[in-house]
Amino acid sequence: QVQLVESGGGLVQSGGSLRLSCAASGSIFRFNTMGWYRRAPGKQRELVATITSRGSTSYADSVKGRFTISRDNAKKMVYLQMNSLKPEDTAVYYCNAMIDPDGLGQRNYWGQGTQVTVSS
Numbered sequence: 001q002v003q004l005v006e007s008g009g010g011l012v013q014s015g016g017s018l019r020l021s022c023a024a025s026g027s028i029f030r031f032n033t034m035g036w037y038r039r040a041p042g043k044q045r046e047l048v049a050t051i052t053s054r055g056s057t058s059y060a061d062s063v064k065g066r067f068t069i070s071r072d073n074a075k076k077m078v079y080l081q082m083n084s085l086k087p088e089d090t091a092v093y094y095c096n097a098m099i100d101p102d103g104l105g106q107r108n109y110w111g112q113g114t115q116v117t118v119s120s
Contacts, residue, residue: 035069036094
């Protein structure tokens, strides 16, 4: 069974950096678009960044120039390098991926989330 597990969250001061990792496991025939979402307290989940199978990336305006998404298909992992963190970046970050486990069709998968807290 396919699973996504995030790690790397924590507490940092404003201006600091964190690197989030998402490891995929289980039956995976093909990785398609992968991304990171976040949900701040009292707010809806929002898209942070995506990366296609070809490596094309897209970012929310609020994180452009500060965050970088990358992937390693051989290791079945996706990363989010977060620099110049701000208090407004505080949220639970979720890994997301479109995965075809058996070549018969892709499905959307979510990780359990990892907490990122940025102090003033």
